[in-house]
Amino acid sequence: MELRGKVNKIAFFNILSTVILQGITFFTSPIISRLLGTSNFGIASVYNTWVSLFAIIFGLQTQSSLAVARNEFGKEDQDKYQSSILFLSIVAYITLSLITLYLLDYISIWIDFSNTIVILALIQGFGQMVITFVNVKFTYEFKAKQNFAITIALSLTTLALSILLIRIMDNEINYMGRILGLAIPYIVIGFILSNIVIIKGKTFYNKEYWKFCLKLSIPIIVHSISNLVLNQSDRVMLKHYLGNDSAGIYSLAYSFSAVLTALWTALNNTWVPFYYEYTRNREIEKLKSHAQNYLELFTVLASGFVLLHFDVYHLFADRNFWYGTNLIILFSIGFYFMFLYSFPVNYEFYNKKTKLIAIGTILSAVANILLNIFLIEPMGIYGAAIATAISYALQFMFHYISCKVIIKNTDSIYPLGIKVFLPYLFGFALSILLSIGFAQFIIIRWILGFLIGLWELIQINKRKTVF
Numbered sequence: 001m002e003l004r005g006k007v008n009k010i011a012f013f014n015i016l017s018t019v020i021l022q023g024i025t026f027f028t029s030p031i032i033s034r035l036l037g038t039s040n041f042g043i044a045s046v047y048n049t050w051v052s053l054f055a056i057i058f059g060l061q062t063q064s065s066l067a068v069a070r071n072e073f074g075k076e077d078q079d080k081y082q083s084s085i086l087f088l089s090i091v092a093y094i095t096l097s098l099i100t101l102y103l104l105d106y107i108s109i110w111i112d113f114s115n116t117i118v119i120l121a122l123i124q125g126f127g128q129m130v131i132t133f134v135n136v137k138f139t140y141e142f143k144a145k146q147n148f149a150i151t152i153a154l155s156l157t158t159l160a161l162s163i164l165l166i167r168i169m170d171n172e173i174n175y176m177g178r179i180l181g182l183a184i185p186y187i188v189i190g191f192i193l194s195n196i197v198i199i200k201g202k203t204f205y206n207k208e209y210w211k212f213c214l215k216l217s218i219p220i221i222v223h224s225i226s227n228l229v230l231n232q233s234d235r236v237m238l239k240h241y242l243g244n245d246s247a248g249i250y251s252l253a254y255s256f257s258a259v260l261t262a263l264w265t266a267l268n269n270t271w272v273p274f275y276y277e278y279t280r281n282r283e284i285e286k287l288k289s290h291a292q293n294y295l296e297l298f299t300v301l302a303s304g305f306v307l308l309h310f311d312v313y314h315l316f317a318d319r320n321f322w323y324g325t326n327l328i329i330l331f332s333i334g335f336y337f338m339f340l341y342s343f344p345v346n347y348e349f350y351n352k353k354t355k356l357i358a359i360g361t362i363l364s365a366v367a368n369i370l371l372n373i374f375l376i377e378p379m380g381i382y383g384a385a386i387a388t389a390i391s392y393a394l395q396f397m398f399h400y401i402s403c404k405v406i407i408k409n410t411d412s413i414y415p416l417g418i419k420v421f422l423p424y425l426f427g428f429a430l431s432i433l434l435s436i437g438f439a440q441f442i443i444i445r446w447i448l449g450f451l452i453g454l455w456e457l458i459q460i461n462k463r464k465t466v467f
Helices: 003-058 062-072 075-102 104-111 115-140 144-168 175-201 207-242 244-257 259-280 284-316 319-324 327-350 354-379 381-406 418-437 442-463
Strands: none
Touching: 003 075, 003 115, 003 144, 003 175, 003 207, 003 244, 062 075, 062 115, 062 207, 062 259, 062 327, 075 104, 075 115, 075 175, 075 207, 104 115, 115 144, 115 175, 115 259, 144 175, 144 259, 207 244, 207 354, 207 381, 244 259, 244 284, 244 319, 244 327, 244 381, 259 284, 259 327, 284 327, 284 418, 284 442, 327 354, 327 381, 327 418, 354 381, 418 442
């Protein structure tokens, strides 16, 4: 298949799965948040933070080596490599879970959850680890249809089961309905997918594979933990300083804003495999051209989002959560810098500089915690959102400087100068100013959103490709 056609096909399924997922989330999140209330919604949100932490640490982040392994090992080795390192993840996860269960009483007190919830977090974390592994595998094998199927199956089952269980439980503990509604589908789908990968590869222990994988993945564990701290520490600290209600209001606004990260993930999953192809073939001018198309597309999507967010969020959320409406612009700024930082980070991944990735994320996470300490008490939930936006901006700056100054690779010079990013950054900043300036003028904001969306569709039609 022609490269342009392959890009468009993969982008179609990645974006379609994101649109459907966000559509399901849009129509069901108001129901879940209303059923749970601000406090129980906050509990369920913090629970998900611990699930992600278990999945990251206990699974060893072996999936982070899959893309580079496609360059390191031959095509005939890929199934065996994937089977072997997934088995490594499973062994590590079971071992660390047993240690956790041995210390269960102490851990439950430390994280302020019951023993039952900690066990459920371990179960869901295993499924999440496997599903993430398979998602990455399919991404670099250009199997967007399979990722689409997994996303839809997981989304529908978790949401339907959550709503059912929340409704049949007492209001005081109905957060358990949401927790069980997530844990059960994750472990079932994760178990099925893990068996498929291992049966296909038929390889368990391979010293060469494990050594190669761990050299890359161990720094990524640190990176992922730091990234989780950067993404989730706000909620944990808000729960500590201000209580579950504030954490719940903050979490719903964050979840709504995360439509931008979902769109970025869908586009990035399409972009990265082709980015690696352009880099490997040293097609630098083509890479720059497509990178600018990618920057243009996401900037238009992000700009449209901030222009329309006021009205859509008030349809999306119960009135009790409206206090968090103005957080969304701050979250959008942070997520836009997350998008920008992915360009230098993709370059670092390609060049196996995973230690630099980890260092940058650690520094950003530390900055976020320190800023939270200073800003949450005087500014409440808005202080936490400002801290997040600043931390993502610092993360982008660190990785950009790393690629331009620290990494010295004569075979692959980082091709994207700051001048490439600035026009799009200014365009996004302008959309924020227009959104704030015309906050009370709904029709003007929607017309602006429609016009920039129409303009981007014309651009895509002219170049015959999304990138």
